[in-house]
Amino acid sequence: MAEAMKMRATMEGDVVDVKVLIQHPMETGLRKDAKTEKLIPAHFINQVVATLNGKIVLDAQWGVGIAQNPFIGFRIKGAKPGDKVGVNAVDNLGTKFDGEVVVA
Amino acid sequence: MNQLRRAFLKNAGAVGTVAVAIAAGLLKPGAVFAAAWNSLAFTAKDPAEAIKNAGYSGAAESSDIVIKAPDIAENGAVVPITATSNIPGTTSMAIFVEKNPAPLIADFAFSNGAEPYISTRVKMAKTSIVRVSVKAGGKNYTSSREVKVTIGGCGG
Numbered sequence A: 001m002a003e004a005m006k007m008r009a010t011m012e013g014d015v016v017d018v019k020v021l022i023q024h025p026m027e028t029g030l031r032k033d034a035k036t037e038k039l040i041p042a043h044f045i046n047q048v049v050a051t052l053n054g055k056i057v058l059d060a061q062w063g064v065g066i067a068q069n070p071f072i073g074f075r076i077k078g079a080k081p082g083d084k085v086g087v088n089a090v091d092n093l094g095t096k097f098d099g100e101v102v103v104a
Numbered sequence B: 001m002n003q004l005r006r007a008f009l010k011n012a013g014a015v016g017t018v019a020v021a022i023a024a025g026l027l028k029p030g031a032v033f034a035a036a037w038n039s040l041a042f043t044a045k046d047p048a049e050a051i052k053n054a055g056y057s058g059a060a061e062s063s064d065i066v067i068k069a070p071d072i073a074e075n076g077a078v079v080p081i082t083a084t085s086n087i088p089g090t091t092s093m094a095i096f097v098e099k100n101p102a103p104l105i106a107d108f109a110f111s112n113g114a115e116p117y118i119s120t121r122v123k124m125a126k127t128s129i130v131r132v133s134v135k136a137g138g139k140n141y142t143s144s145r146e147v148k149v150t151i152g153g154c155g156g
Helices: B002-023 B047-053
Strands: A005-012 A015-022 A045-052 A055-062 A071-077 A084-091 A096-102 B065-068 B079-085 B090-097 B104-110 B117-122 B128-136 B139-149
Touching: A005 A084, A005 A096, A015 A045, A015 A084, A015 A096, A045 A071, A055 A071, B047 B090, B047 B104, B047 B128, B065 B128, B065 B139, B079 B090, B079 B128, B079 B139, B090 B117, B104 B117
Parallel strands: none
Antiparallel strands: A005 A015, A015 A071, A045 A055, A045 A084, A055 B104, A071 B117, A084 A096, B065 B079, B079 B117, B090 B104, B090 B128, B128 B139
């Protein structure tokens, strides 16, 4: 599912600014289908881990309140061009999302 | 009853997910999800309970946590929030939307050079206090601001 994740990592001074977009419905489980009146089951990314050259820099847990097609931006100090930033995410149904980008 | 069942199903789903992923060898070494998903905190409906279960209770108000968010959000489905902690030794940060059905939005732990900064987009059911709490040096700090919502983001 690599195509479901878009990443960008750019240097700003001595800090790398990372932006990540993941395609995901982020269903809360509280919404009703307009036609059937039935609740749409919850389907959301609940864990996200980011790494710099394989070392964990960000360990996140998400609830249903993150907007659809989640965006996350974070910053890592001490990175340099050529370093690799990775993101692993998993949703409540077990679908995995991976992405990796080289710092530019 | 229905709520209980829902919480249970969510919980079961989350735990099962990690177990299956590990069993299948899907998680890369070094990128294993450190802790089990905190379903107690994420399914709490009361903001105070969510804050407590996430481990951010007893926080002191601090102006060193800077929250960037619109004063008025036209669309509650997508509200950009950027939070920065200027408190030295900040190790984690959580975002709460107090009037949402599930107030805890996300909890981030920083390590190995990650700055205490997060930019993301959240859902807001209605006008609410947006609260950002952090842990630093064994203490909790918090800051909040109101975001007015003209169209809620959790309706059907």
